[in-house]
Amino acid sequence: MTESVIPIFDLRDHRYRSMTPSIPGKLAAPTGLVADTRGRPLHDLRISVTDRCNFRCVYCMPKEVFDKDYTFLPHSELLSFEEIERTARLFVAHGVEKIRLTGGEPLLRKNIEHLVEMLAKIETVSGKPLDLTLTTNASLLARKARALRDAGLTRVSVSLDAIDDATFRRMNDVDFAVADVLHGIETAQAVGLAPIKVNMVVKRGTNDQEIVPMARHFRNSGIILRFIEFMDVGASNHWQMDEVLPSAEVVKRIDAEFPLEPVQANYSGETAERWRYRDGSGEVGVISSVTHAFCGDCSRIRLSTEGRLYLCLFATEGFDLRALLRGGYSDLEISNAIAQVWQGRTDNYSEQRSDPTVRARRAERKIEMSYIGG
Numbered sequence: 001m002t003e004s005v006i007p008i009f010d011l012r013d014h015r016y017r018s019m020t021p022s023i024p025g026k027l028a029a030p031t032g033l034v035a036d037t038r039g040r041p042l043h044d045l046r047i048s049v050t051d052r053c054n055f056r057c058v059y060c061m062p063k064e065v066f067d068k069d070y071t072f073l074p075h076s077e078l079l080s081f082e083e084i085e086r087t088a089r090l091f092v093a094h095g096v097e098k099i100r101l102t103g104g105e106p107l108l109r110k111n112i113e114h115l116v117e118m119l120a121k122i123e124t125v126s127g128k129p130l131d132l133t134l135t136t137n138a139s140l141l142a143r144k145a146r147a148l149r150d151a152g153l154t155r156v157s158v159s160l161d162a163i164d165d166a167t168f169r170r171m172n173d174v175d176f177a178v179a180d181v182l183h184g185i186e187t188a189q190a191v192g193l194a195p196i197k198v199n200m201v202v203k204r205g206t207n208d209q210e211i212v213p214m215a216r217h218f219r220n221s222g223i224i225l226r227f228i229e230f231m232d233v234g235a236s237n238h239w240q241m242d243e244v245l246p247s248a249e250v251v252k253r254i255d256a257e258f259p260l261e262p263v264q265a266n267y268s269g270e271t272a273e274r275w276r277y278r279d280g281s282g283e284v285g286v287i288s289s290v291t292h293a294f295c296g297d298c299s300r301i302r303l304s305t306e307g308r309l310y311l312c313l314f315a316t317e318g319f320d321l322r323a324l325l326r327g328g329y330s331d332l333e334i335s336n337a338i339a340q341v342w343q344g345r346t347d348n349y350s351e352q353r354s355d356p357t358v359r360a361r362r363a364e365r366k367i368e369m370s371y372i373g374g
């Protein structure tokens, strides 16, 4: 049988291009293991549940772009919870063990706890519970933590870019107070979500003076603080290499105050390099997406709010899975289409970033972080 190839470009969308994945002519049941062209397995699925956010972090949704005239996706374009759950099951059958809900701000999606409940029931190929987590700015966490825990969420990651209130308000650009984020974190801890990770994006000259105060604040709390290098995601955040503070410098600054030693990775493909305080007061991590590319182990795929698959955070083009989900195709057909997309994957943008030609070619067309999730 020959391959059936369905439409090529979605010309309705001027922002992001997408192709509809083709259904292979010969269908095979998923084996729990699918590898891309570099032998990388599919381990980690990130699902964006909304492209909206109540923050305007300067490095993610700058106000001058995401202003009152910006058009977010209408509700009918979003994948429904049933469509997300179906997709998640198909991915898990290919070996996915970890699912992260993200956005935009995922807690803005109405009844998100119902989705958590549906996903928490899915078991991995080896019959274990999924590693199900969510990344949030914590503005609604105090209100939602208990319902999320009751629905089956076990852990959560919170984004917080400074412990100094004035610096944080400047970074979120909507005048949101640090105290309210800390209240969300405390509530999450109190209901038993664990481990809690706090992610800080470090932008040199904007919040790098907050590295040591953040470390000081979260030592002895049981919370794992992680520092993320400012990345050139999307096309709207005016990224400049000289605003990236290398993770090596982050470790040096913390180590000078609170001596650190390295810790072994939990698993191959883990994005954070782990360090612990020598005095036993906890752990920190650094995510060096710019200065130390980890494409070689990258087992992550991203599902956008309206059901497009992206093989890389820096992709310029997605695969319109929603067309298949709403097109009457069977689970087996869609599962094979997904496998084929992953098997063709070559992505390694972070390894190529230093090449100005590659950077220039992608500059205008990269997807935004708020659309695809972190």
Ligand code: SAM
Binding pocket: 053, 059, 060, 102, 103, 104, 105, 106, 135, 136, 137, 157, 158, 159, 199, 200, 201, 228, 229, 230, 231, 232, 233, 237, 369, 370, 373, 374
């Ligand atoms: N709104 C939620 C939040 O902030 O946690 C989830 C979505 S947000 C896009 C996911 C993560 O991406 C956050 O930790 C955020 O700090 C990070 N992020 C956004 N833009 C970034 C950039 N240009 N470089 C590095 N990290 C970025």
Ligand code: SF4
Binding pocket: 053, 054, 055, 056, 057, 060, 061, 103, 104, 105, 137, 159, 370
């Ligand atoms: Fe919103 Fe998260 Fe982006 Fe900040 S990083 S603007 S909280 S999506």
Ligand code: SF4
Binding pocket: 294, 295, 296, 298, 299, 300, 311, 312, 313, 314, 347, 348, 349, 350, 351
């Ligand atoms: Fe993965 Fe793309 Fe990041 Fe490389 S640049 S680690 S392929 S998401």
